Amino acid sequence: MKKVAVIQDMSSFGKCSLTAAIPVLSVMGVQAVPLPTAILTSQTEYPSYYCEDLTLKMHHFVDEWSKLGASFDGIHTGFVTGKEQIENIFLFLHTFYKEGTTLLVDPVMGDRGEMYDVFSNELIGYMKELVKHADIITPNVTECCLLTGQSYDKLQTYQTNEDYLAAIEEAGRQLQSTTNAKVIITGLNPPAISKTRYVGNMYIEESRSFHSLQEYNGKSYSGTGDLFASVIMGGMMRAQDVAETMELAEKFLSAAIEATVKERVISQDGVNFETFLGMLL
Template structure:
């Protein structure tokens, strides 16, 4: 069927409460007309950002068995998109998916850290494992801390758009397309931005007015819109602009005083995404 939706295999964790990971990725991609097949790396009662220790359901054998089942069924994935991985073994799971569907567009959000530090619970072996995974991807979407970790640069990361652009360019030695997110210090601190780079091509920058609130899950929303827009035919720079604009819209739709741990009020913003 020529008009059949594109299909994405999304390999991320699934938190029940708190808008992050698969709980926001699936509705965003569906709104953009993309079928999402969710492969949870773990099922959590909440995300891990400030809501206490979540209950966790994990089965190491589930992921490989699910991939083999999809392969036997002849499922075609147009894109494989991975995010938070709990350990180096799960990076091997994503690599297995890449090998089973070699023609899929491969996107890695290398979730390693933020705010100048590695996330708690991740071992030092996650950095080389994520580097190896990124080297097999078509597009990677690190934040400024993760870019520094992948490159072996001093933390906390970059301090300017120019430094971020240089790191994005260096990361094209790892993956052909790179988008570095969370670049601050633009326009005297009035803007937050992303910088993109492509192997053999020119770089670009996208900025949006800085919203003075920090919500969990916005990076997942950004990357999901980016993936969905590219699958709908947008060039990466246009897809980045759309993703940044939608995250800003999500924050605007979230009332002042809302608990930032619970994420943005995505439900209010999704109609805007459909209109676009």
């Protein structure tokens, strides 16, 4: 069985990070091996939460797993609390990233044009260094802008889907050429020029690119990016074509979001994806 080290926080409420990655990878036939970067009572979009930062504990995982002679087919990084944790990830990569290992970096830094409050601008420079080591990167539109210097505000001024998508692809190609990684930009949301809005994703590699758009229902939930990235990692471990895996992730999330909307779940609680895990088999 393939093993993936998942370096993310563990939030008890919010259905994100490790509580999203572990069930997705498991149902896709992959052993998820968690390395928690922090323990939170709930994810950070709740009005109140407690966070226990595990920066000073991360080296114990490297030490103890080294004693076990552990090896990993994949390494999946997500939410980190700051530059010290990225430095710890570099130590982890030095020990466990070998030929044939797939590194997926989900550069969690912000959304909707804003950096998350818990981060400083210093993190961007460290994240730029981390993504240079990745085999695949899954930023949302905001994170792609932070990594490339593209103006998020300018993206909102385009009057056609074609112009918006061309600007996103330009930024994605810049990120791809800088890192030589495959890039999937999530959360495409062209500005409304009619009553119908769309949401989607774009894939970029050196030799090809493609995107998908579907009607947007106006709802946004915690953890959907984590679920998407986890499906992508599971697909890579199954040697699936990226286009096939993207389509699977989109169908899985669409079904989960539709059910969650019907149940009137608040956005912080995340999507009720558990019922739909069978779609990933």
